[in-house]
Amino acid sequence: MLHARTTAAAKRAALRERLASGQLLRFPGAFNPLSAKLVQDKGFEGVYISGAVLSADLALPDIGLTTLTEVAGRSQQIARVTDLPALVDADTGFGEPMNVARTVQALEDAGVAGLHIEDQVNPKRCGHLDGKQVVDRGTALKRIRAAVDARREPDLLIMARTDIRGVDGLAAAVDRAKALVDAGADAIFPEAMRDLAEFEAVRTAVDVPVLANMTEFGKSELFTTRQLADVGVNIVIYPVSLLRLAMGAAERGLDTLVDAGTLAPVVDQMQHRARLYELLDYESYNHFDAAIFTYVPEPAARP
Ligand SMILES: C[C@](O)(C(=O)O)[C@H](CC(=O)O)C(=O)O
Ligand SMILES: [Mg+2]
Known part of the structure; x- marks a missing residue:
C-alpha cells in the first residue's frame, strides 16, 4: 500500500546479485508509476526509466530539454512504487563533471538502483538517429569518474553508455568501452549496435555487465532474449515500448x-x-x- 516495502538499498543489492548470477535481466520502460506496477506484476526483473519517454510524456523531443529535477522527480515516483530495481537514463549527466556528481546524488536520493551516463555532446540526440556527436575520450572518462566518486552508496550501479559506434564504428566503441570500465564504470551500454556479433565484441572486451537496447524503429534488430543471452548480454531494455503500445x-x-x-x-x-x-x-x-x-x-x- 502507498509505497513498495523494499528499500532502495535492498533493490540495489538485489540488482548486483542478479547481475552476478549471469541471468539476462529484462527491464521494460515504465512510462509512469502505474505501468511500473504492471511490469512488476508480469514478473520482469527490473524497470527502466527512459529519457525519451519522459520527454515524450512532456510532449517534447528527446534532445536534452528535460532537467535533472524532472528526471529525479519521475525516478522517485516510479522507484517508490516498485520492489524492482529501477535503472534511469541520466542522459549526459546534465553538464560538467561537477553537475554529473550532483546528478548521481540526486538520483541516488530518488531511490534508483542504477543510472547511465552517455558520451554524447550537449544537446544530445536519440542514440538511434544519425547526426549525433560524441565528446572526446578525456571528457567521457571524466564524466564517469565524477559519477563514481560522487556516489555514497557503493551498490548504486553506475553504467557508462557510449554512442561512439554510430560515429566512429565498432572498433572505437570497443576501445571506449574498455576505457570507461577502467575509469570505474560498473556496466556498459553500447548504443546502436548493428548485430549480435557487435554485442559479442563488446562483451568479450570488458568484464562488466553489458546492456542491449531493444528500442523499436532504431538501428538494432529486435533480438529475442534467447539470442541476447547467448551472446552474453546481461540486461536488456525496452525503453519506449510500453508508451508506444499505449499510444x-x-x-x-x-x-x-x-x-x-x-x-x-x-x-x-x-x-x-x-x-x-x-x-x-x-x-x-x-x-x-x-x-x-x-x-x-x-x-x-x-x-
Ligand atoms: C534508450 C534511450 O536513451 C531512452 O531515452 O529511452 C533512447 C531510446 C529511443 O529513443 O528509442 C535511445 O537513445 O536509444
Ligand atoms: Mg535516452
Missing part, C-alpha cells in the same frame, strides 16, 4: 470514438476497472480505513 491503443480508440460516436466497440480492449483496482491494491486501502475507523484508543491511565 497506439489510445490513437485507435480515439479514431473509433470519432467514427462510431461511442467507445463501446473497444471496451473489451481496455484494462478493466477491476484489474486497475487490483494493480492499485485498492483492497488494502479499504482495510486500512476500516481498521482506523473501528480503532478505539485505550482510555488514558489515571495519574
